[in-house]
Amino acid sequence: GVQQVRLRLLERTASGREAPRDVSAWAAVVASNLAMDWHRARRRQARLGERLAALRQSDQPSGEDTSLLSLAVAQGLDELPDVQRQVVVLRFYADLPVRGIAEELGIPEGTVKSRLHTAVRALRARLHEDEVV
Known part of the structure; x- marks a missing residue:
């Protein structure tokens, strides 16, 4: 400290x-x-x-179900625009808070929140569309 x-x-x-x-x-x-x-x-x-x-x-769920879910999430991430994919990865995989993402990328916190909201909504729609969840 x-x-x-x-x-x-x-x-x-x-x-x-x-x-x-x-x-x-x-x-x-x-x-x-x-x-x-x-x-x-x-x-x-x-x-x-x-x-x-x-x-x-x-x-x-069985191993097959989790594999399908993992594949669907990966495909959904691939379909996101780069700026949205970037904030999703930093938030959910690197476990950075919104403020940390904003500082890392040099953008306002509101922009990070907006991109996260849009990306999560798109991923959720993709998963429901494929009936994976």
Whole structure:
């Protein structure tokens, strides 16, 4: 955590922005934000583990059904425009939050949300069209 705070301060000064007036207060806020991000990520991972465990215990579709679903999702992703596919992959495969995607791509968060909404709607329609889900 301390290294991350120092790194953020170095990045801030390297980008040409002036140093904070009260470095200790700034560092405390940054450390708090980093800790919250870390805890959120742990909770997200725990929820994901719980969902996966529940899926394992419930009646699972046969291997053939999951293969068909995987193939349909892959084909649906291939049919998406590049900008939509990019945000879907970053959100659902890389598990980046909307803010992280926006920063990574250099676009507004609203644009990320819009592209995600449109892409998910198109994928859902594709899966229902193929009667895979």
